[in-house]
Amino acid sequence: MKAGTNLEKVLESGKFTVTAEAGPPKGVSAEVMQRKGELLRHCCDAINVTDNQTAIVRMSSFAGSMLLKQQGTDPVMQIVVRDRNRLAIQSDVLGAVALGIGNVLCLTGDHQKFGNHPNARGVFDIDSIQLIQALKRMRDEKKFLSGDDISGEVPLFIGAAANPFADPFEFRVSRLAKKIKAGADFIQTQAVYDVAKFTSWMEMVNDRGLDRQVHILAGVIPIKSAGMARYMRDYVPGVSVTDEIVARMEKAEKPKEEGVALILEIIEQLKEIPGVHGVHIMAVGWEDIVQEIVAKAGLMPRPAV
Amino acid sequence: MIISEQKPLEEIRKMVADYDKILILGCGTCATVCFAGGEREVAILASALRMAVKIDGKEKVFHEHTVKRQCEWEFIDEISEKLKEVDAVLPLSCGIGVQAIAERFPNCRVLPGVNTCFLGLTEEAGIWSERCVACGNCLVHETGGICPIARCAKSLSNGPCGGSVGGKCEISPDVSCAWQLIIDHLVALGQLDRLEEIQPPRDWSSSHSGGPRKIVYPFQEGNQAEVER
Numbered sequence: 442m443k444a445g446t447n448l449e450k451v452l453e454s455g456k457f458t459v460t461a462e463a464g465p466p467k468g469v470s471a472e473v474m475q476r477k478g479e480l481l482r483h484c485c486d487a488i489n490v491t492d493n494q495t496a497i498v499r500m501s502s503f504a505g506s507m508l509l510k511q512q513g514t515d516p517v518m519q520i521v522v523r524d525r526n527r528l529a530i531q532s533d534v535l536g537a538v539a540l541g542i543g544n545v546l547c548l549t550g551d552h553q554k555f556g557n558h559p560n561a562r563g564v565f566d567i568d569s570i571q572l573i574q575a576l577k578r579m580r581d582e583k584k585f586l587s588g589d590d591i592s593g594e595v596p597l598f599i600g601a602a603a604n605p606f607a608d609p610f611e612f613r614v615s616r617l618a619k620k621i622k623a624g625a626d627f628i629q630t631q632a633v634y635d636v637a638k639f640t641s642w643m644e645m646v647n648d649r650g651l652d653r654q655v656h657i658l659a660g661v662i663p664i665k666s667a668g669m670a671r672y673m674r675d676y677v678p679g680v681s682v683t684d685e686i687v688a689r690m691e692k693a694e695k696p697k698e699e700g701v702a703l704i705l706e707i708i709e710q711l712k713e714i715p716g717v718h719g720v721h722i723m724a725v726g727w728e729d730i731v732q733e734i735v736a737k738a739g740l741m742p743r744p745a746v
Numbered sequence: 747m748i749i750s751e752q753k754p755l756e757e758i759r760k761m762v763a764d765y766d767k768i769l770i771l772g773c774g775t776c777a778t779v780c781f782a783g784g785e786r787e788v789a790i791l792a793s794a795l796r797m798a799v800k801i802d803g804k805e806k807v808f809h810e811h812t813v814k815r816q817c818e819w820e821f822i823d824e825i826s827e828k829l830k831e832v833d834a835v836l837p838l839s840c841g842i843g844v845q846a847i848a849e850r851f852p853n854c855r856v857l858p859g860v861n862t863c864f865l866g867l868t869e870e871a872g873i874w875s876e877r878c879v880a881c882g883n884c885l886v887h888e889t890g891g892i893c894p895i896a897r898c899a900k901s902l903s904n905g906p907c908g909g910s911v912g913g914k915c916e917i918s919p920d921v922s923c924a925w926q927l928i929i930d931h932l933v934a935l936g937q938l939d940r941l942e943e944i945q946p947p948r949d950w951s952s953s954h955s956g957g958p959r960k961i962v963y964p965f966q967e968g969n970q971a972e973v974e975r
Contacts (some may be wrong), residue, residue: 487767527947550900551909551916552909563899565900566950567947568900568902571903571904571944573788602908604908607909607910608910608911608923609926612929612938615942616904616906692753722761
């Protein structure tokens with residue numbers, strides 16, 4: 442075991458894993474985080490806490506992760522390289538580990554121009570692959586990026602993202618391979634709607650034997666309405682919501698139910714794809730639907746490991 | 747080339763408000779090529795300002811002059827006499843020229859007439875784009891001759907990020923994804939395998955992060971030691 446977190450244990454047990462996402466509030470309310478944790482903790486194995494997602498300032502992922510940890514939930518602390526340099530990131534990781542956080546997801550982060558502080562200076566001191574490498578070095582060699590020694594162990598279960606739907610498509614597998622080589626233990630993908638494209642990406646992943654080196658959790662985002670489907674199709678970079686999905690949501694009499702049905706169909710297919718070890722459900726602002734999705738997908742109860 | 751862009755007339759009007767005699771000073775090099783501050787722009791700006799102050803009912807005098815290069819002492823010394831007739835100078839040069847004027851003529855009020863934008867290339871007449879951020883640590887031999895530090899919005903050394911779609915950057919459909927360009931170029935060269943290697947964290951100490959930079963050529967080293975003493 443690298444960090445011995447619940448997420449690591451469930452993935453290592455070979456069981457189909459479920460993670461979910463909880464965005465911290467645009468304010469100081471611990472209850473918001475705790476309420477999301479309460480909604481999600483019984484139906485998933487770990488909860489991702491986003492880090493200024495879409496470049497909008499929120500409570501830090503570190504604090505959000507701690508609030509979940511205090512509830513007895515296993516958090517995945519997300520870190521984007523947009524907002525902090527190598528000094529700040531390494532010190533946050535030491536603090537997080539000291540307080541019992543073991544899972545970290547390494548991300549580049551959306552460009553600051555998308556957020557509520559578009560005039561901010563983007564940091565990007567290191568990139569997400571270099572961040573993975575840095576965390577692996579902290580854990581395995583007990584050294585900082587500078588080569589200085591760290592006192593004590595830094596147990597970490599290191600995650601990374603993959604987007605099979607961004608371009609160039611052929612290079613996406615090479616980029617995944619680089620993340621694994623850098624030290625990623627688990628991967629959470631961008632939301633899958635185009636299952637055929639995802640399947641062909643997974644075939645390329647498996648052909649290179651990468652599925653045996655890393656745990657891949659396929660991302661899903663339940664769609665609430667036709668408007669949301671259109672928005673994701675037209676404005677969210679690297680998400681491939683198809684016209685068929687938009688049409689289906691537009692025709693639906695009860696869009697929320699249709700959205701759940703759609704996501705369940707996708708999860709059913711994802712479960713059958715070799716190399717997919719779980720799903721990562723990002724129900725942004727719709728956390729209360731996750732339990733129903735997990736139950737209807739036949740993934741309850743979550744294993745006690 | 748250093749690409750600059752003239753500030754909006756309104757902003758320049760506010761800057762000159764407190765002065766009566768102003769020298770608009772063009773630069774014959776980069777600022778001329780990018781239509782920000784050559785002889786022609788000096789003349790156009792001078793007439794625009796004359797018109798503006800007339801409307802405001804003020805009396806101001808605008809002198810016009812263009813030097814070959816504002817970033818070298820020998821070319822700016824020629825304006826010392828002209829400066830005696832004015833109470834401010836409005837250089838239409840990049841930040842280097844503006845500061846050279848301020849440094850050479852410390853009693854002179856200096857009002858920057860352009861914004862210095864980037865180190866770039868004239869793609870075609872009237873179109874300029876950034877190519878270099880002067881990071882002091884060139885890596886383009888690894889990236890097919892295309893700089894991801896200057897041309898990727900996130901300066902990624904191991905790109906592309908998940909926002910690259912259809913060859914475009916997530917920040918704008920008008921911006922090419924530098925990593926798509928790099929990959930296309932390396933594919934054409936049959937060298938895509940170069941990208942399998944993980945690039946280590948960059949040494950930013952050679953960039954502005956390391957503080958203002960200076961290069962002293964060997965024959966100057968003695969003089970430099972003298973100056974510092």
